Amino acid sequence: MSVAALQLPANLALSSLSAPRQDFIRSLPKAELHAHLNGCIPLRCLQELYRERAASSTSPLPEDDVIKKGLDLLERGAMLNDINDFFVIFPKTIYALTSNIPAISRATSAVLESFLSPGVTAPEDPPQCAYLELRTTPRRTPTRREYLCAVLDEVEKYAASQAALIVSVDRRMAMEDLDECVDLAIVLKQEGRRVVGLDVCGDPSQGDMATFAPALNRAKASGLALTLHIAEIPEYPTSDVAALLSTRPARLGHATFLDPEAQELVRRDKTVIEICLSSNLLCNSTTSLDAHHIQYYLEHDHPIAISTDDTLVFRNTLAGEYALLLAQPPLGLGLSEAEVARVAAMSMDARFL
Ligand code: 5GP
Numbered sequence: 001m002s003v004a005a006l007q008l009p010a011n012l013a014l015s016s017l018s019a020p021r022q023d024f025i026r027s028l029p030k031a032e033l034h035a036h037l038n039g040c041i042p043l044r045c046l047q048e049l050y051r052e053r054a055a056s057s058t059s060p061l062p063e064d065d066v067i068k069k070g071l072d073l074l075e076r077g078a079m080l081n082d083i084n085d086f087f088v089i090f091p092k093t094i095y096a097l098t099s100n101i102p103a104i105s106r107a108t109s110a111v112l113e114s115f116l117s118p119g120v121t122a123p124e125d126p127p128q129c130a131y132l133e134l135r136t137t138p139r140r141t142p143t144r145r146e147y148l149c150a151v152l153d154e155v156e157k158y159a160a161s162q163a164a165l166i167v168s169v170d171r172r173m174a175m176e177d178l179d180e181c182v183d184l185a186i187v188l189k190q191e192g193r194r195v196v197g198l199d200v201c202g203d204p205s206q207g208d209m210a211t212f213a214p215a216l217n218r219a220k221a222s223g224l225a226l227t228l229h230i231a232e233i234p235e236y237p238t239s240d241v242a243a244l245l246s247t248r249p250a251r252l253g254h255a256t257f258l259d260p261e262a263q264e265l266v267r268r269d270k271t272v273i274e275i276c277l278s279s280n281l282l283c284n285s286t287t288s289l290d291a292h293h294i295q296y297y298l299e300h301d302h303p304i305a306i307s308t309d310d311t312l313v314f315r316n317t318l319a320g321e322y323a324l325l326l327a328q329p330p331l332g333l334g335l336s337e338a339e340v341a342r343v344a345a346m347s348m349d350a351r352f353l
Pocket of ligand 1: 036037038039090135136137168170200201202203204229232279309310
Protein backbone atom coordinates (compact mmCIF):
# COMPACT_ATOMS: atom_id res chain seq x y z
CA MET A 1 0.00 0.00 0.00
CA SER A 2 1.36 3.46 -0.82
CA VAL A 3 1.87 5.94 2.01
CA ALA A 4 -0.52 8.39 0.36
CA ALA A 5 -3.28 5.74 0.43
CA LEU A 6 -3.06 5.36 4.21
CA GLN A 7 -5.66 7.55 5.92
CA LEU A 8 -3.22 9.03 8.41
CA PRO A 9 -3.56 12.56 9.86
CA ALA A 10 -0.44 13.99 8.18
CA ASN A 11 -1.35 12.49 4.78
CA LEU A 12 -4.89 13.87 5.03
CA ALA A 13 -3.58 17.32 5.99
CA LEU A 14 -1.05 17.36 3.15
CA SER A 15 -3.53 16.22 0.52
CA SER A 16 -6.04 18.89 1.65
CA LEU A 17 -3.55 21.61 0.59
CA SER A 18 -3.39 23.11 -2.90
CA ALA A 19 -0.32 22.27 -5.00
CA PRO A 20 1.29 25.72 -4.42
CA ARG A 21 0.83 25.37 -0.64
CA GLN A 22 2.35 21.87 -0.72
CA ASP A 23 5.28 23.32 -2.70
CA PHE A 24 5.59 26.11 -0.14
CA ILE A 25 5.99 23.53 2.65
CA ARG A 26 8.42 21.36 0.70
CA SER A 27 10.65 24.26 -0.26
CA LEU A 28 10.94 25.71 3.29
CA PRO A 29 14.45 25.19 4.72
CA LYS A 30 13.86 22.99 7.76
CA ALA A 31 15.78 20.72 10.12
CA GLU A 32 14.67 17.22 11.17
CA LEU A 33 15.93 17.02 14.74
CA HIS A 34 14.02 14.07 16.22
CA ALA A 35 14.36 10.96 14.05
CA HIS A 36 15.24 7.50 15.45
CA LEU A 37 17.36 5.50 13.02
CA ASN A 38 15.69 2.12 13.48
CA GLY A 39 12.27 3.78 13.55
CA CYS A 40 12.87 5.54 10.23
CA ILE A 41 14.13 2.74 7.98
CA PRO A 42 12.23 2.94 4.68
CA LEU A 43 9.84 -0.02 4.51
CA ARG A 44 11.26 -1.12 1.15
CA CYS A 45 14.76 -1.36 2.63
CA LEU A 46 13.51 -3.47 5.57
CA GLN A 47 11.55 -5.75 3.21
CA GLU A 48 14.69 -6.24 1.08
CA LEU A 49 16.74 -7.10 4.16
CA TYR A 50 14.05 -9.63 5.09
CA ARG A 51 13.97 -11.26 1.64
CA GLU A 52 17.76 -11.55 1.52
CA ARG A 53 17.99 -13.04 5.00
CA ALA A 54 15.09 -15.41 4.30
CA ALA A 55 16.89 -16.67 1.19
CA SER A 56 20.27 -16.97 2.94
CA SER A 57 21.39 -20.39 4.14
CA THR A 58 24.34 -18.97 6.12
CA SER A 59 22.42 -16.55 8.40
CA PRO A 60 18.85 -17.84 8.74
CA LEU A 61 16.32 -15.66 10.52
CA PRO A 62 15.21 -16.33 14.07
CA GLU A 63 11.39 -16.50 14.42
CA ASP A 64 10.77 -15.96 10.71
CA ASP A 65 6.98 -15.96 11.18
CA VAL A 66 7.03 -13.24 13.81
CA ILE A 67 9.20 -11.02 11.60
CA LYS A 68 6.93 -11.55 8.60
CA LYS A 69 3.85 -10.63 10.66
CA GLY A 70 5.63 -7.51 11.98
CA LEU A 71 6.51 -6.43 8.44
CA ASP A 72 2.93 -6.94 7.26
CA LEU A 73 1.71 -4.83 10.18
CA LEU A 74 4.16 -2.03 9.33
CA GLU A 75 3.00 -2.12 5.70
CA ARG A 76 -0.67 -1.85 6.64
CA GLY A 77 0.12 0.97 9.09
CA ALA A 78 0.53 -0.09 12.71
CA MET A 79 -2.63 0.37 14.81
CA LEU A 80 -1.56 1.40 18.30
CA ASN A 81 -3.71 1.64 21.41
CA ASP A 82 -1.08 3.55 23.29
CA ILE A 83 2.67 4.15 23.50
CA ASN A 84 3.22 0.69 25.07
CA ASP A 85 2.14 -1.00 21.80
CA PHE A 86 4.81 1.02 20.06
CA PHE A 87 7.88 -0.30 21.89
CA VAL A 88 7.20 -3.98 21.17
CA ILE A 89 7.55 -3.44 17.40
CA PHE A 90 11.31 -2.86 17.59
CA PRO A 91 12.96 -5.96 19.08
CA LYS A 92 11.12 -8.71 17.22
CA THR A 93 10.83 -7.19 13.76
CA ILE A 94 13.19 -4.30 13.14
CA TYR A 95 16.20 -5.24 15.29
CA ALA A 96 16.03 -8.83 14.05
CA LEU A 97 16.71 -7.49 10.53
CA THR A 98 19.38 -4.94 11.47
CA SER A 99 21.48 -7.31 13.56
CA ASN A 100 24.77 -7.16 11.64
CA ILE A 101 27.05 -4.39 10.36
CA PRO A 102 26.20 -4.66 6.63
CA ALA A 103 22.48 -4.41 7.46
CA ILE A 104 23.05 -1.42 9.79
CA SER A 105 25.10 0.34 7.10
CA ARG A 106 22.40 -0.24 4.48
CA ALA A 107 19.59 0.83 6.79
CA THR A 108 21.48 4.01 7.80
CA SER A 109 22.27 4.87 4.21
CA ALA A 110 18.59 4.41 3.25
CA VAL A 111 17.39 6.60 6.14
CA LEU A 112 19.83 9.39 5.25
CA GLU A 113 18.79 9.19 1.62
CA SER A 114 15.09 9.30 2.53
CA PHE A 115 15.61 12.61 4.35
CA LEU A 116 18.39 14.27 2.35
CA SER A 117 18.02 13.20 -1.29
CA PRO A 118 15.60 14.90 -3.67
CA GLY A 119 12.76 13.03 -5.36
CA VAL A 120 12.12 10.43 -2.67
CA THR A 121 8.31 10.62 -2.59
CA ALA A 122 7.81 12.19 -6.07
CA PRO A 123 10.42 12.90 -8.78
CA GLU A 124 10.07 16.70 -8.50
CA ASP A 125 10.27 16.83 -4.68
CA PRO A 126 13.19 18.60 -3.00
CA PRO A 127 14.87 16.77 -0.07
CA GLN A 128 12.60 16.38 2.97
CA CYS A 129 14.91 18.60 5.01
CA ALA A 130 18.02 20.73 4.71
CA TYR A 131 19.61 19.17 7.80
CA LEU A 132 19.13 15.91 9.72
CA GLU A 133 20.18 14.99 13.23
CA LEU A 134 19.74 11.24 13.31
CA ARG A 135 19.74 9.45 16.65
CA THR A 136 20.35 5.83 17.56
CA THR A 137 20.95 3.61 20.57
CA PRO A 138 24.28 1.76 20.25
CA ARG A 139 23.63 -2.00 20.10
CA ARG A 140 26.19 -4.76 20.54
CA THR A 141 26.28 -5.45 16.80
CA PRO A 142 28.83 -6.94 17.39
CA THR A 143 30.17 -4.18 19.67
CA ARG A 144 28.64 -0.80 20.46
CA ARG A 145 31.69 0.94 19.03
CA GLU A 146 31.44 -0.97 15.73
CA TYR A 147 27.71 -0.24 15.56
CA LEU A 148 28.23 3.52 16.05
CA CYS A 149 31.20 3.64 13.66
CA ALA A 150 29.14 1.95 10.94
CA VAL A 151 26.38 4.54 11.44
CA LEU A 152 28.89 7.43 11.54
CA ASP A 153 30.61 6.21 8.35
CA GLU A 154 27.27 6.72 6.55
CA VAL A 155 26.39 10.01 8.28
CA GLU A 156 29.82 11.47 7.42
CA LYS A 157 29.30 10.82 3.69
CA TYR A 158 27.16 13.98 3.90
CA ALA A 159 28.47 17.47 4.66
CA ALA A 160 28.50 18.57 8.32
CA SER A 161 25.94 21.19 7.34
CA GLN A 162 23.56 18.37 6.32
CA ALA A 163 23.83 15.50 8.81
CA ALA A 164 25.04 14.65 12.31
CA LEU A 165 24.53 11.93 14.91
CA ILE A 166 22.99 11.98 18.38
CA VAL A 167 23.79 8.95 20.56
CA SER A 168 20.72 7.66 22.41
CA VAL A 169 20.76 5.92 25.76
CA ASP A 170 17.76 3.85 26.78
CA ARG A 171 15.88 4.32 30.08
CA ARG A 172 15.96 0.54 30.53
CA MET A 173 19.79 0.43 30.56
CA ALA A 174 21.75 -0.79 33.56
CA MET A 175 24.25 1.73 34.92
CA GLU A 176 27.27 -0.02 33.38
CA ASP A 177 25.61 0.07 29.92
CA LEU A 178 24.66 3.71 30.36
CA ASP A 179 28.24 4.59 31.30
CA GLU A 180 29.64 2.58 28.39
CA CYS A 181 27.38 4.40 25.89
CA VAL A 182 28.10 7.86 27.32
CA ASP A 183 31.87 7.19 27.39
CA LEU A 184 31.71 5.96 23.82
CA ALA A 185 29.84 9.07 22.65
CA ILE A 186 32.43 11.29 24.37
CA VAL A 187 35.43 9.37 22.96
CA LEU A 188 34.03 9.35 19.42
CA LYS A 189 33.46 13.10 19.60
CA GLN A 190 37.03 13.57 20.88
CA GLU A 191 38.28 11.46 17.95
CA GLY A 192 36.65 13.96 15.61
CA ARG A 193 33.64 11.83 14.66
CA ARG A 194 30.39 13.70 14.01
CA VAL A 195 28.61 13.04 17.31
CA VAL A 196 26.83 16.22 18.41
CA GLY A 197 24.53 15.19 21.22
CA LEU A 198 23.13 12.69 23.68
CA ASP A 199 19.49 11.60 23.94
CA VAL A 200 17.56 9.63 26.55
CA CYS A 201 14.80 7.55 24.99
CA GLY A 202 13.03 4.20 25.49
CA ASP A 203 9.97 3.08 27.44
CA PRO A 204 8.94 6.05 29.65
CA SER A 205 7.48 3.74 32.31
CA GLN A 206 10.92 2.25 33.04
CA GLY A 207 14.06 3.52 34.75
CA ASP A 208 14.86 6.16 37.36
CA MET A 209 16.21 9.36 35.84
CA ALA A 210 17.87 10.54 39.07
CA THR A 211 20.37 7.72 38.55
CA PHE A 212 20.95 8.87 34.93
CA ALA A 213 21.65 12.54 35.75
CA PRO A 214 25.39 12.20 36.61
CA ALA A 215 26.12 10.47 33.28
CA LEU A 216 24.11 13.12 31.41
CA ASN A 217 26.04 15.89 33.17
CA ARG A 218 29.31 14.16 32.23
CA ALA A 219 28.27 14.10 28.56
CA LYS A 220 27.30 17.75 28.71
CA ALA A 221 30.60 18.74 30.34
CA SER A 222 32.39 17.03 27.41
CA GLY A 223 30.62 19.24 24.90
CA LEU A 224 27.70 17.01 23.92
CA ALA A 225 24.35 18.81 23.77
CA LEU A 226 21.47 17.11 25.59
CA THR A 227 18.04 16.29 24.18
CA LEU A 228 15.87 14.27 26.53
CA HIS A 229 12.57 12.46 26.02
CA ILE A 230 10.40 13.65 28.89
CA ALA A 231 6.83 13.37 30.23
CA GLU A 232 5.48 11.16 27.43
CA ILE A 233 2.80 9.52 29.58
CA PRO A 234 0.29 11.04 32.03
CA GLU A 235 1.70 9.09 34.98
CA TYR A 236 5.28 10.25 34.32
CA PRO A 237 7.00 10.79 37.71
CA THR A 238 7.64 14.40 38.73
CA SER A 239 10.95 13.18 40.19
CA ASP A 240 12.04 12.17 36.67
CA VAL A 241 11.02 15.59 35.31
CA ALA A 242 13.07 17.28 38.04
CA ALA A 243 16.11 15.02 37.46
CA LEU A 244 16.12 15.57 33.70
CA LEU A 245 15.50 19.33 33.87
CA SER A 246 18.31 19.67 36.46
CA THR A 247 20.77 18.89 33.64
CA ARG A 248 19.54 22.02 31.76
CA PRO A 249 19.09 20.21 28.42
CA ALA A 250 19.10 22.22 25.18
CA ARG A 251 16.07 20.35 23.85
CA LEU A 252 13.29 18.06 25.06
CA GLY A 253 11.54 15.27 23.15
CA HIS A 254 7.71 15.33 23.24
CA ALA A 255 7.26 16.92 26.72
CA THR A 256 3.58 16.01 26.37
CA PHE A 257 2.55 15.96 30.02
CA LEU A 258 4.74 18.60 31.67
CA ASP A 259 2.93 20.34 34.52
CA PRO A 260 2.62 24.17 34.54
CA GLU A 261 5.61 24.55 36.88
CA ALA A 262 7.87 22.53 34.58
CA GLN A 263 6.52 24.42 31.56
CA GLU A 264 7.55 27.67 33.26
CA LEU A 265 11.08 26.34 33.77
CA VAL A 266 11.26 25.26 30.14
CA ARG A 267 10.18 28.71 29.04
CA ARG A 268 12.66 30.41 31.35
CA ASP A 269 15.52 28.31 29.92
CA LYS A 270 14.22 28.61 26.33
CA THR A 271 14.52 24.82 26.04
CA VAL A 272 13.47 23.79 22.54
CA ILE A 273 10.55 21.34 22.42
CA GLU A 274 10.76 18.69 19.70
CA ILE A 275 7.15 18.26 18.59
CA CYS A 276 6.08 15.03 16.85
CA LEU A 277 2.41 15.51 16.01
CA SER A 278 1.70 12.25 14.12
CA SER A 279 3.53 10.21 16.72
CA ASN A 280 1.44 11.73 19.53
CA LEU A 281 -1.83 11.37 17.61
CA LEU A 282 -1.19 7.76 16.56
CA CYS A 283 0.04 6.67 20.01
CA ASN A 284 -3.06 8.36 21.49
CA SER A 285 -0.90 10.56 23.73
CA THR A 286 -3.17 13.39 22.64
CA THR A 287 -6.79 13.27 21.59
CA SER A 288 -6.65 15.95 18.88
CA LEU A 289 -4.54 18.76 17.49
CA ASP A 290 -6.69 21.19 19.46
CA ALA A 291 -5.72 19.50 22.71
CA HIS A 292 -2.04 19.16 21.76
CA HIS A 293 0.59 20.93 23.87
CA ILE A 294 1.96 22.61 20.71
CA GLN A 295 -0.81 25.17 21.27
CA TYR A 296 0.79 26.29 24.54
CA TYR A 297 4.21 26.78 22.94
CA LEU A 298 2.79 28.57 19.89
CA GLU A 299 0.83 30.92 22.15
CA HIS A 300 4.02 31.76 24.05
CA ASP A 301 6.16 32.04 20.90
CA HIS A 302 8.45 29.43 22.42
CA PRO A 303 11.02 27.59 20.22
CA ILE A 304 9.82 24.25 18.85
CA ALA A 305 11.17 21.81 16.27
CA ILE A 306 8.58 19.91 14.22
CA SER A 307 9.86 16.35 13.66
CA THR A 308 8.76 12.92 12.41
CA ASP A 309 10.04 10.63 15.23
CA ASP A 310 9.64 7.22 13.49
CA THR A 311 8.65 7.41 9.81
CA LEU A 312 8.63 3.62 9.42
CA VAL A 313 6.04 3.13 12.16
CA PHE A 314 3.97 6.28 11.65
CA ARG A 315 4.34 6.30 7.83
CA ASN A 316 4.76 10.09 7.92
CA THR A 317 6.94 12.63 6.17
CA LEU A 318 8.30 15.97 7.39
CA ALA A 319 6.14 17.75 4.79
CA GLY A 320 3.10 15.98 6.27
CA GLU A 321 4.03 17.15 9.78
CA TYR A 322 4.25 20.77 8.55
CA ALA A 323 0.96 20.29 6.69
CA LEU A 324 -0.63 19.61 10.10
CA LEU A 325 0.31 23.22 10.94
CA LEU A 326 -0.85 24.81 7.69
CA ALA A 327 -4.04 22.88 6.83
CA GLN A 328 -7.36 24.32 7.94
CA PRO A 329 -9.05 22.80 11.03
CA PRO A 330 -10.03 20.10 11.73
CA LEU A 331 -7.27 18.57 9.55
CA GLY A 332 -4.65 21.06 10.70
CA LEU A 333 -4.04 24.02 12.99
CA GLY A 334 -4.74 26.64 10.32
CA LEU A 335 -1.50 28.62 10.80
CA SER A 336 -0.55 31.20 8.17
CA GLU A 337 2.35 30.63 5.77
CA ALA A 338 4.38 33.27 7.66
CA GLU A 339 3.78 31.44 10.95
CA VAL A 340 4.78 28.09 9.42
CA ALA A 341 7.94 29.64 7.95
CA ARG A 342 8.79 30.97 11.41
CA VAL A 343 8.37 27.49 12.93
CA ALA A 344 10.65 26.01 10.24
CA ALA A 345 13.28 28.68 11.00
CA MET A 346 13.07 27.71 14.70
CA SER A 347 14.09 24.15 13.79
CA MET A 348 17.14 25.44 11.91
CA ASP A 349 18.09 27.60 14.92
CA ALA A 350 17.87 24.57 17.25
CA ARG A 351 20.50 22.45 15.46
CA PHE A 352 23.40 21.07 17.55
CA LEU A 353 25.90 22.14 14.89
P1 5GP B 1 17.17 3.16 17.57
O1 5GP B 1 17.66 3.89 18.78
O2 5GP B 1 17.24 1.66 17.79
O3 5GP B 1 17.86 3.55 16.29
O4 5GP B 1 15.64 3.58 17.34
C1 5GP B 1 14.54 2.92 17.92
C2 5GP B 1 14.47 3.14 19.43
O5 5GP B 1 14.21 4.52 19.70
C3 5GP B 1 13.30 2.40 20.10
O6 5GP B 1 13.64 1.09 20.50
C4 5GP B 1 13.00 3.28 21.31
O7 5GP B 1 13.86 2.95 22.39
C5 5GP B 1 13.38 4.66 20.85
N1 5GP B 1 12.20 5.46 20.46
C6 5GP B 1 11.69 5.63 19.22
N2 5GP B 1 10.62 6.45 19.26
C7 5GP B 1 10.45 6.80 20.56
C8 5GP B 1 9.51 7.63 21.24
O8 5GP B 1 8.58 8.23 20.66
N3 5GP B 1 9.66 7.74 22.58
C9 5GP B 1 10.69 7.12 23.26
N4 5GP B 1 10.75 7.31 24.59
N5 5GP B 1 11.57 6.33 22.65
C10 5GP B 1 11.46 6.17 21.32
